[in-house]
Amino acid sequence: MLKNRAVKTVLILVLLVVSGILAWNFILKEKNEISDMWQDQFSNITADLTLENVKYSRITPEGTKWTVKAARAMLYENSDIMDLDDVIITFIKNRGKIVIVSDKGSYNRKNGMVSLKKNVIVKFENGERLYADVLNYSEKKQLIWSDEPVVLKRDDGLVINGRHMKYHVNTGLIVLRDQESVIPASAI
Numbered sequence: 001m002l003k004n005r006a007v008k009t010v011l012i013l014v015l016l017v018v019s020g021i022l023a024w025n026f027i028l029k030e031k032n033e034i035s036d037m038w039q040d041q042f043s044n045i046t047a048d049l050t051l052e053n054v055k056y057s058r059i060t061p062e063g064t065k066w067t068v069k070a071a072r073a074m075l076y077e078n079s080d081i082m083d084l085d086d087v088i089i090t091f092i093k094n095r096g097k098i099v100i101v102s103d104k105g106s107y108n109r110k111n112g113m114v115s116l117k118k119n120v121i122v123k124f125e126n127g128e129r130l131y132a133d134v135l136n137y138s139e140k141k142q143l144i145w146s147d148e149p150v151v152l153k154r155d156d157g158l159v160i161n162g163r164h165m166k167y168h169v170n171t172g173l174i175v176l177r178d179q180e181s182v183i184p185a186s187a188i
Contacts, residue, residue, distance in 0.1 A: 049074070049075040050072060050073070050074050050075075051072065051073045051074075051075070052071070052072055053069075053070075053071065054068070054069065054070045054071075054072070054073040054084075055067065055068070055069050056068045056069075058139070065091070065092065066089060066090060066091045066092065067089070067090045067092070068084070068087065068088070068089050068107065068114075069087070069088040069089075069090075070084040070085060070086060070087050070088075070105070071085050071086035072084070072085040072086070073085075080108050080109045080110035080111075081106055081107070081108055081109075082106065082107045082108075082109065083104075083105075083106050084104065084105040084106060084107065085103070085104060086103065087100075087101065087102045087103075087104070087105040087116060088100070088101050089101075089114065089116075089137070091169060093169070093172070096125030097125055098122065098123070098124055098125065098169075099122075099123040100116065100120065100121070100122045100123070100135065100137075100144075101119075101120070101121050101123075102116035102117060102118060102119060102120040102121070102135070103117070103118035103119045104116070104117045104118045105117065111140075112138065112139030112140055113136065113137070113138055113139070114136065114137040114139075115134070115135075115136050115137075116134070116135045116136070116137075117133065117134055118133065120132040120133065120134065120135045122135070122144070122167075127154070127155045128152060128153065128154050128155075129152070129153045130150055130151070130152050130153075130165070130167075130174075131150065131151045131152075131153070132146045132148060132149075132150040132151075132165070133148050133149075134146055134147075134148045137169075142168065142169040142170045143166060143167070143168060143169065144165075144166070144167040144169060145164075145165060145166045145167070146164065146165045147164055149161065149162065149163055150162050150164075150165045150176070152165075152174075152176060158181065158183060159181070160176055160179050160180070160181045161179060161180045161181075162176030162177060162178060162179040163177060163178035163179070164176070164177040164178060165177070
């Protein structure tokens with residue numbers, strides 16, 4: 001009788017262990033499938049908040065200073081950085097407008113800094129164009145600059161290649177450092 005009872009107890013324990021292992025495997029499988037589903041569905045999401053067709057204007061008592069338009073803006077939790085795609089920045093000045101376009105950009109809301117990258121083109125009111133791979137803007141300093149090579153082209157054919165550039169937004173002064181110029185034959 002004791003022997004039968006011990007066998008039954010062992011069989012019940014074995015059955016419980018096997019059932020527990022099977023249940024645990026089933027739970028792990030379901031957990032992995034749910035995890036894979038979440039990874040597949042949300043693998044393209046990199047930001048906490050993504051906005052489409054964004055327009056942001058910096059307005060002061062004197063009027064609108066600049067406007068940023070972007071096809072997409074990505075905001076991140078606990079970060080002052082906003083990433084931008086297909087960016088157009090328009091500076092409104094007494095002497096006219098300056099328009100900057102680029103493929104990518106970021107805006108640091110804390111320090112008022114804008115960084116633009118990839119196919120950056122600055123279109124000045126007088127028809128001049130400035131081309132760069134990287135361009136920065138400081139709202140506090142009212143300064144646009146690049147520490148990377150830039151190319152300035154005018155409608156009359158003048159081309160200036162510079163290694164560094166600064167543009168003072170308030171005064172309209174542009175400074176190209178370490179520059180080489182290509183002067184059109186008609187200007188000589």
